Amino acid sequence: MTPNAEMQSGRNSNIGQSAAGAPAGRSAKALGVLGTRLHATTYDKLISELRELLRQPRTTVVDFTNTQIVTLRRNEPGFRAITQDFDLFIPDGMPLIWCVNAQGAGLRDRVYGPTFMRRCILASPGTATHYFLGGTDECLARLRQAFLKQNPAIQIVGCHNGYFGQENEGEIRNEIRRLSPDFIWVGLGTPKQQAWIQRNRHQIPRGIFLAVGFAFDVNAGTKPDAPLWMQRLGLTWVFRILSEPRRLGPRYMKHNFLFLYYLLWDGIRGRAWSQDL
DSSP: OOOOOOOOOSOOOOOOOOSSSOOTTOOSEEEEETTEEEEEOOHHHHHHHHHHHTTSSSEEEEEEEOHHHHHHHHHOHHHHHHHTTOSEEEEOSHHHHHHHHTTTOOOSSOOOHHHHHHHHHHTOOTTOEEEEEESOHHHHHHHHHHHHHHOTTOEEEEEEOSOOOGGGHHHHHHHHHHHOOSEEEEESOTTHHHHHHHHHGGGSOSEEEEEOTTHHHHHHTSSOOOOHHHHHTTOHHHHHHHHSHHHHHHHHHHHHHHHHHHHHHHHHTTOTTOSOO
16 A cells, blocks of 8 residues: 555535436537447546536546447446446547447547546646555556656645455545545556446545546556557557457457447447447
């Protein structure tokens, strides 16, 4: 555990929404892909929406959603149940952007988790606070250093590595409750990060939970990211397989195949763009 003991006192700002309700001020389109309601937005719009949510006294969960997550929600009832009460599914992968654009979204780019994390944190007002959950201790140290180097005014009030068991969750949850951060960045990987958020969100009174997966390693510089030309062509998954073939190869091949299969099968039945199963 590597918590930062800094804690801003006297803050009464709140954040969030009810799990069943829509966020206040939602202006982006909500479009369905294989039963997942995707929030078709942009980097700037989402940052603005989250700042607005800071005024509300509840929690909000934001999932940066790729084809694996959409496929898991379509294919595995258990994972769908875990994520059923999540508030915003942000299309993080280019194939999902192509799908929502086919429905008229008119987006020029995805909202990619690593890029959004960087832009959101660096643009944070001085009163906003952040907590990091995930990665190794080295990754967290480098992540903290990288952000503070670019903006020394950023308030990172605490962090914990991603190597813990359920017996440690109470300790982590109590620390987050005590620090009361505005943004809780969770980089545990899918499906672990979604399961952790589902188990803990209702026991933490405030905060925006952001499931960002690979974003910790990218921004800390501990793992390489795909070049921009590959990202624009929707080939980030190819780069990641080449970078970590044993760990990621079977996962990506399975879920990419299933995504295409369900897109065709549900499309035949007129349900490819469904927001609910």
